[in-house]
Amino acid sequence: MRKRKVSNPLALAVLSLLSERPMHPYEMSATLRERAKEESIKLNYGSLYSVVESLRRHGLIDVHETIREGRRPERTVYTITESGRYELVDWLSELLSMPVKEYTxxxxxxxxxxxxxxxxxxxxxxxxxxxxxxxxxxxxxxxxxxxxxxxxxxxxxxxxxxxxxxxxxxxxxxxxxxxxxxxxxEGGDIWRLAHEDGELPSEEVWERATAHLRSVK
Known part of the structure; x- marks a missing residue:
């Protein structure tokens, strides 16, 4: 998989939302929660702002407008750029088509x-x-x-x-x-013996096991 300018899955979600319409970060967060996307993508408001700024810095999104509603602070509304649309489709296509090693x-x-x-x-x-x-x-x-x-x-x-x-x-x-x-x-007898009698497997046993695992990967 190729190295991306922004690789956080939350960034992919932001690009996806902005491909629908311009939004400000609070609306992005509310929409993701409304659609229960936090079950699949780690989401918190602080990291969302960092991701938005990173996407803007790399030219994948841009400021659409700044709005003020009543006495509330100004809110910046963002829109996706053409580079962002390309990144969204390319990134999502890669994730859907290429299995990767995930360390659970x-x-x-x-x-x-x-x-x-x-x-x-x-x-x-x-x-x-x-x-x-x-x-x-x-x-x-x-x-x-x-x-x-x-x-x-x-x-x-x-x-x-x-x-x-x-x-x-x-x-x-x-x-x-x-x-x-x-x-x-298989190998359970060695495991049990190590805990019952304190007789750990020899270094040779571990080396053979490690070599076998590497050969089959």
Missing amino acids: QFEAALSLMPVISPDDVRRLLETRCVRLDADIAAMGGVIDEMARRGMPYLWAIETDYVLVLRRAERQFVGNLIEKIKDGTL
Whole structure:
């Protein structure tokens, strides 16, 4: 993926909003929240102003007008530029077409999991399953309610995507729990021994495992 002048996903959301009509930052924030986009894009008002200024500095948006309503402070309304329209389409096209490596916190935790004993990990993962089940039920309910109200699926597509990921994660975690329970997790015997007897795997074992992982990536 090519390096972009502004790479914060919130900037992509701002460009998308301004492709509809000129807006001031408060209206951008309100519109994103009204459309529940904060569920998919990290949003806070301070960072929104920083993103807007960065987009303006790089010529992707420009000042449309400055307005004052009653005794309220002046508000700057922004509009997208031609360069911004090109950036919006190019950036979104890249994100939709190219899978990228994303470093999730759960993946990091899995990679360091052997620090904790197998039985403790199993209990923690069982707690995660309870929370995943609650998330899955809630998101499914949101999608069903939107359909009941006659809202198009397009409006719920990001929620459905996360729901699919949550269901896949729930299955993965459930399978991992069972493997820890029945002792069929490959390498689990070394893991358990390290915590029960304090006999850590030799450096040679770790080197072989690391070399194998690198060869298959």
